[in-house]
Every structure is written in C-alpha cells, then in structure tokens.
Amino acid sequence: MMQMINDLFAVDAATGEATILMSVLGMAIALILSLIITQVYQWTFTGESYSQDFVHTIVMMSVVVSVVMNVVSGNAGVAFGLFAVFSLIRFRSAVTNSKDIAYIFFGLCVGMTAGLFQFQLAILLTLFACTVFYLLFKYNYGEGKDTQILKVTVPENLNHENLFDDILAAKTEDYKLRQVETTNLGTMIQYTFAIRSKKGTNDRDLLNEIRERNANLKVSIGYMKG
Numbered sequence: 765m766m767q768m769i770n771d772l773f774a775v776d777a778a779t780g781e782a783t784i785l786m787s788v789l790g791m792a793i794a795l796i797l798s799l800i801i802t803q804v805y806q807w808t809f810t811g812e813s814y815s816q817d818f819v820h821t822i823v824m825m826s827v828v829v830s831v832v833m834n835v836v837s838g839n840a841g842v843a844f845g846l847f848a849v850f851s852l853i854r855f856r857s858a859v860t861n862s863k864d865i866a867y868i869f870f871g872l873c874v875g876m877t878a879g880l881f882q883f884q885l886a887i888l889l890t891l892f893a894c895t896v897f898y899l900l901f902k903y904n905y906g907e908g909k910d911t912q913i914l915k916v917t918v919p920e921n922l923n924h925e926n927l928f929d930d931i932l933a934a935k936t937e938d939y940k941l942r943q944v945e946t947t948n949l950g951t952m953i954q955y956t957f958a959i960r961s962k963k964g965t966n967d968r969d970l971l972n973e974i975r976e977r978n979a980n981l982k983v984s985i986g987y988m989k990g
Contacts, residue, residue, distance in 0.1 A: 940957065941957055
C-alpha cells in the first residue's frame with residue numbers, strides 16, 4: 765500500500781516525467797502559495813487603481829507555469845517551442861507600477877519552483893519574500909517625495925528665464941524646466957517644471973511664494989503616477 769502511494773507521488777527516473785498526481789500536487793502548492801502572495805499584495809497595495817483581474821492573473825499564472833515546468837522539464841526542444849509561443853503573448857493593458865511587475869515575477873518564480881517539485885524551496889521563497897514585501901511596506905522603506913509637475917503662469921511682461929530659480933532651489937531637492945508655452949493669445953507664458961520637494965516643504969507654502977512673484981496668476985501642482 766505504501767509503495768503504491770509512493771508511486772503515485774513520484775517522478776520516473778528514466779524519462780523524467782512526473783505522475784499525474786505529482787503534477788496535481790505541484791499545481792495545488794502553486795495555487796496555495798499564490799493565494800498567500802496575492803493576500804500580501806492586497807495588504808501592501810498603495811497604488812491608485814486596484815485591479816481584481818490583476819490579482820486573479822498572479823494566481824492563474826503561478827498555476828499555469830507550474831504545469832509548463834512539468835512539460836518542459838528535461839526537454840530542451842519543447843522548452844524553446846513554448847517560450848517562442850509565450851513571446852507572442854502581450855498584456856492587454858500595460859503594467860505601469862513597478863511593484864506590480866515584481867509581484868508578477870514573484871508569482872512566476874513560485875510557479876516554476878513548484879512545477880519542478882522543489883516544494884520546500886517554493887514555500888521558503890514565498891514566506892521570505894512576502895515577509896520582505898510586508899516589512900518594506902510597514903516601515904515605509906525608501907520614503908521620499910514623489911515627482912511633481914509644477915505649472916506656473918506669468919504675464920508676458922514678467923517673463924524671465926530664471927524668475928523662480930531661487931524659490932525652487934530653496935524648496936526642492938531637484939527641479940527641471942520641461943516646457944514653456946504661450947497662453948491667452950500670447951499675453952501669458954506658462955512654465956512647466958518637474959520637481960521633487962524637500963521633506964519639510966509644504967505644497968501650500970511653495971504655491972504662495974510663487975504667487976507673490978507671478979502677479980497672483982494661476983499656479984498648480986500635480987503628482988505623477990507612480
């Protein structure tokens with residue numbers, strides 16, 4: 765009886781092929797671990813547009829990749845063929861958040877490891893990486909001001925290339941002039957800067973200082989999507 769059970773959960777040493785039950789076990793472990801990954805993703809999500817479909821994608825990719833690794837294991841020809849097919853696949857919408865890309869790669873690695881029946885390594889990878897992701901989120905590691913877009917309108921008669929340089933130098937870590945354009949039939953000039961404010965800089969204080977110099981015309985600060 766014990767030998768029969770061992771045979772069900774074994775890999776053929778001659779052919780390198782896994783039994784059906786071994787493959788199912790690999791998929792089940794990939795599924796469970798991917799659910800843990802997506803739970804941590806939901807806890808640590810800080811983006812603007814949460815997507816349930818993205819969460820489902822991580823789970824399904826982990827399971828599917830575990831099966832793919834069963835198929836390509838020990839067969840270089842099949843591996844190259846499958847990778848050629850996968851190279852034709854494109855995401856319908858681009859992944860813009862770098863953390864989301866990391867989670868996709870994380871799910872793929874766990875699926876690959878489970879598909880190669882390295883179950884202990886897959887579990888260790890999941891627990892260790894999830895702990896790292898959570899600690900980075902909890903302690904806000906690497907915190908800094910986001911890049912902002914500052915738009916300032918000035919009257920044409922006040923137009924000067926370095927009009928706001930002293931204010932920006934005092935209030936920001938870095939700033940760059942990105943665009944200059946005329947508005948209101950050429951009577952106004954709009955400057956667009958990319959800036960990173962210093963930690964102690966309040967947006968309202970920055971706007972007030974600029975308004976004192978641009979004749980109290982329109983000033984706006986927007987945040988770039990991260």
